[in-house]
Amino acid sequence: MTGLPPRGACVGRRFLLIAAAGTLLPAIAAASPVQVAVLIRRLIGDATVSEGRVKLDLPVLVENGNTVAMTVSVDAPIGAVHSLHIFAEANPLPEVLHATFGPRAGVPRIQTRIRLATSQTVVAIARMRDGTFWQDSVELLVTLAACID
Amino acid sequence: MVRVLLNVPKQVRKGEPFDVKLLISHPMESGQRRDAMGLAIPRDIVRRLVCTFDTEEVFGMDLFPAIAANPFLVFSAQIERSGTLSIMFTDDHGVVQTETAAVEAV
């Protein structure tokens, strides 16, 4: 709690001004599960999303949120997957990636490295060519390095 | 000029999926950070990446600031004949870069 006057001190005009200014400062922006839900709704339209078929691989305990190894795969034959979409519920911006598989794509699987601002749930959505949607999510803990630069 | 490491097998079997592995030297500056003076550091990320085989699209990806610095990506492709695999990507400065690799199908 910075900005508070010492106990017993008179709350002066200056402090009130600073406090008022503080409320106007934007908080550190973070997405929310609701925001992700809205993005997913925009993606799927009137369709529903089922659990399963897509598998999101992320470590449950993250050593450093700057670089987190992630593998997403779909249990489907080659050519059956249209696209993959990843969202992070508590990152400053919820979208992580949108990937589309063309006619020459092989197995529906991608591997990359992502940033996670804090402990949160990451959601993967697979859109199939038959119009169905599938999802998986991982709730993970992001620890912070003790010695930072 | 951004350095790219593109790893693709020189020879693959017709119709059999193989991995395309990619590392790009790029800071992926998120646009969320501030410098020592408290000023916002402008966003600078690779935002779009497309892989084609000759003229056919293999894989496309929209990237966001949540992709780690020096982006790493593995995806799968399959081909029926020999040809050229190319990766094209665009960053926030509008820099477009293309990397290619010849792949022989046997």
Added chain:
Amino acid sequence: MKRLLPLLLLCSIAAGPPVDLRSGYDDASAETRAMQDDDGGNPGFLWVREGEAQWSQPAGPLGKSCASCHGDATVSMRGVAARYPLIDKATNRPMTLDRRIGECRTDRQQAEALPPESDAALGLAAYVGLQSRGMPLNVDADNPFVAAGRRLFETRMGQLNLSCAQCHDDRAGMKLAGAVIPQGHPNGYPEYRLEWQAMGSLNRRLRNCMVGVRAEPFPPDSPEMAALALYLAVRAKGLKVETPAVRP
């Protein structure tokens, strides 16, 4: 006796340098180890390739490249990084590999110095270091600078009043917040740190530690930094070179 007393007190709590050597690799997560193990996915190789290009690129008025004198690095640089730092014959002082590369650049090539921590400097060091990957560190310890380096390593510094040894000798393997305290070996530099999201030198890491205990870091080219680097290499004797390592 008066002078021995503090030393005895120190000995009673200090564990001394590690006997059972553990590379930082052994204390990293499975994901971080996997990142280091795959040359196609290890981001350090972006710098290695940069260094490989630098190696044969002429610089300076003489138009000389590294290759003009040293030829094929995969042959001439093999095992070199495992022997550094060494005692430079001209100055009779410890010489780090980074500094040697820098001197080659300014004295032999008469080219503009590569800025410390630049992609070019880190790239060359990584490319040279890679030629010793898998070889055990084997630095000549028969000189007085090793003891000087050890003294620095064991000297409390900064507002937190901590020595390197208090964390990396006495408390290695224990935890500081959520992270395991590593033994602090120099066998992977330059290395890719997830914390930096980039490649960095041992100098940067040491500076990082000193700032961490709120001490004023020794200047990069100081005799103190060189002595510390030398002692660290002697302390890690036998550990395999991992350049370019990946660490959290």
